[in-house]
Amino acid sequence: MSTGESARKYDIVIFGATGFTGQFVVDEVARIAEEEGVTWAVAGRKMDRLQKVLEQSGQRTGKTLEDTPIIIADSSAEQSILDMCKQARVVLNCVGPYRFHGNQVVRACIEGGASHIDISGEPQFLENMQLLYNTKAKEAGIYIVGSCGFDSIPADLGIVFLKSKFQGDLNSVECYVSLKSGPEGAAINYATYESAVHGFAHQGELPDIRKQLFPSPLPRSKHKAPRRSETMATTAIHRGFTVLGSDKSVVTRTQRYNYDVKKSRPIQFSPYLCIDSFLYMVLMVVFGTLFGLFAKFSITRSILLQFPGLFTVGLVKKGGPSKKQIEGTSFSMTFFGEGYSDKLDDPEAQHETPPDKKIQTKVIGPEPGYVTTPICMVQSGLMILKEKSKLPSDGGVYTPGAAFGETSLITRLDKRNVKFQVLES
Known part of the structure; x- marks a missing residue:
């Protein structure tokens, strides 16, 4: 467990909640949050768009979401990303293309002590993250798991x-x-x-x-x-x-x-x-x-x-x-x-x-x-929250099969x- 994990505000933060895929991830978290007993927040660049996503998701899922916490964060503003990561146990990162927006989020997660799930299908990004951050993620005791959607x-x-x-x-x-x-x-x-x-x-x-x-x-x-x-x-x-x-x-x-x-x-x-x-x-x-x-x-x-x-x-x-x-x-x-x-x-x-x-x-x-993809992404995040003892003993950068195979x-x-x-x- 990374330092301060138990004191974090949210089990899950959905970053990029206003994106096309992000809105469906919001729906999926809304459906399972009460049943799974997880706390969560949405994050993105604009307050009004995040509020609208929550309103529309509430209509689709029948859940009351107007009090769902909102975090303002932008992948081009590193401090805002770091502040977001420090509040989360797991970040569900829906902001792509990941080759342009993913590196800084992974880095902030490691520094901020949050595990990171993405849905990238970009081999260069995924393998470069393993090359750059596997050792650092192990040292921080957090999990970086890519391609947690239909890919792959x-x-x-x-x-x-x-x-x-x-x-x-x-x-x-x-x-x-x-x-x-x-x-x-x-x-x-x-x-x-x-x-x-x-x-x-x-x-x-x-x-x-x-x-x-x-x-x-x-x-x-x-x-x-x-x-x-x-x-x-x-x-x-x-x-x-x-x-x-x-x-x-x-x-x-x-x-x-x-x-x-x-x-x-x-x-x-x-x-x-x-x-x-x-x-x-x-x-x-x-x-x-x-x-x-x-x-x-x-x-x-x-x-x-x-x-x-x-x-x-x-x-x-x-x-x-x-x-x-x-x-x-x-x-x-x-x-x-x-x-x-x-x-x-x-x-x-x-x-x-x-x-x-x-x-x-x-x-x-x-x-x-x-x-x-949202089902796979959200359930992958829950594995980190609920079954960490069945994950590889060290943190690191992993594929879904390596991280969640057991x-x-x-x-x-x-x-x-x-x-x-x-x-x-």
Whole structure:
């Protein structure tokens, strides 16, 4: 426990409560605060906007929120961020893109003695925070846990769940993500798109960060996981087409932690996004190619940012998805694992025979960005508040799987309609 933690005013402070995602996080905290017995406050730059968010959240949730404490804090004003952190046990940071606004908040949390949860899907930010602040967070005894939304709780904890159900040595896992939208279609808020643009623009930073973080590679299995072509129909698992998905960087860091700390055998992980038609698959490949090319140069990058609707055929909206679009959208992640019936004690020892055992599991849930993400974020914060004895013994910068793999997070998510299931074993 960090110094003065028990005397802090609030268990949870939601920073960026007026943002598009932040308002849904406010709703989720409002729903669970009384039941969980937590105190909380909202934080942001403008009093009137914060008051409006609380008023609207009260209408949506049926909770009385007008007396909810408000903290004025701005990521460009370091003292205000530090003052906010000194009042909190856990900061739920909803202010992105994190590569521009996250570093100063993480630093203030460490100095102010508050743990930090974010929902970043930006590998450069996440891995750089581990490089810069892991030691300092350990010394302060606080937890910095990134990617605690749809990026990447379902994938990272999905691996934890699958592994817990597999008797033997797990060798590889393929993850197939399917998104389903209703008659109103789906939409993505502009801030998510903006983060992706800058992530692609600066992906060249990753090799150097990773070289410093992990100078030695993980041991590799002699039985490699299959590589799926982007144009390949994977009829045994998914009747359609796939493009490469996200989450691999987070899951790989969890595997690194498990290997280094728990002496656990690393798992090969291959994520894919399922596409139902050949036409959509071609459009995705073309869009991805153009997006990556345009993001590299400042002039074309500014065009991407200025005309998001044009480049995404209306998928990205500055006002985010409508209520009907959110209500009509859901996701599923199907995990296909292969491994060995027998278990070797040495994580570097090789199995001589090919994998002889399979398992399939699934994670399903409501709309990923603005329903599942707030649920995952808030429940992650509760793990730090309520189950610290089940977290890594030292503070530090962690992935969700590393931080919460031994907690009741999966059980809690299941009760909040993010379901973990065994399909076949």
